Amino acid sequence: MLKRFFKFGLFITNIIVVILFLIGAIAAYFSPEIFLLPAYLGIAFPYLALLNLIFIVIWIIRWKRYVWLSVFAAFAGWGQYQSIAQFNFATAKTDGTPLKIITHNIRAFGLNGPRFEKETGRKIFNFYSNTQADIYCFQEFFNTKNFNFFPLDSMIAATQLPYQHIEYSVHFRGNDFGLATFSKYPIISKGVVPVAQQGTNMCIYTDVEIENRIYRIYNFHLASIHFKESEYRYIEEIQNKNQEEHIKAASNLFTLLGGAFERRALQVETIKKHMNSSPYPVIVCGDFNDTPHSYAYHTIKKGMKDTFNQKGFGLGNTYNGNLPPLRIDFVMVPENFSTLKHLVIKENLSDHYPVLTNVLPT
16 A cells, blocks of 8 residues: 555656656746746756656656656657757867857856956956967956956967957946947947847847958857845755745745846847847857757747757766856857867856867868
8 A cells, every 4th residue: 555655656656757758848938028937947857857857767666667758758858958058079180270158157257246346357367368269258357447457458468369349238336237248250230239238138149250251259148147145155055944934935036037038038039139130140148047958048049059969978068166066158150161170168257167069160
């Protein structure tokens, strides 16, 4: 009797996991403006996929006839798996000059906060003095006339690139916050995509001429969740909280997440429309503040390749903060490009890791 009750409870739990898994799997196809639930479950998709796999193993070992529910679900979510992890061992053949790109949210060189310190900025300058690329896309770029500190001049000296496109969305007491694209190649034209802004969230495009061909590079920072100190502290101390604190924190987290999902949906729809009208092949770099299972990612990726899927290794997590491993920074290229290398550089320079990729335009 007890065994039968346990098996029944396990099967009901399996059904719940499968339902949540399938809803998470469709998050990429439903705008959060219309239906928010898939967006929440899209964040949890890798963990739901793991739970579903565990159920497959359990049913195979104990009660084989129950395995088909999880097997069906596993195949239904097949298209999402390559974005969870990659294990690319093969070395691509190089037939031409690769384009080396780095995208990095540098979090204002550590100067954006209640305490203004310069050590983080110096670490970033030193890192880029020793890590060269042809194109750099920086989010949360920062320049200031204060503190006897000159981030823009220092980054130009570090990267040693002659062309820059910099746009600031926030100006505060002599401090400027925005986006920056540095290029080895001449910039032919540039502009700002008019997306709904909040803080440093914005999008710029830069047309560069590379070996007699023009490419349009989009650099953007999508809507942030804007966790307050209290939310981060809750995540760090979650095991020490009581039930009332859990309920209050969960309510706040869901509200913040929901608002961010909706803002990003509006932003990517505007950006994708602008991309579709581009007269040149498009390269995308940015901090999406969202995962590969999201509507934001899926909307931008249509007709493009995520370089992680071609040459990434492992989970590829790019967020360097007090949250589970998240891949939220991306480089995307046209489908006819070859990806030679994709590397997340695990240097503690900000709350994001730099992403380096080598691609070959064809």
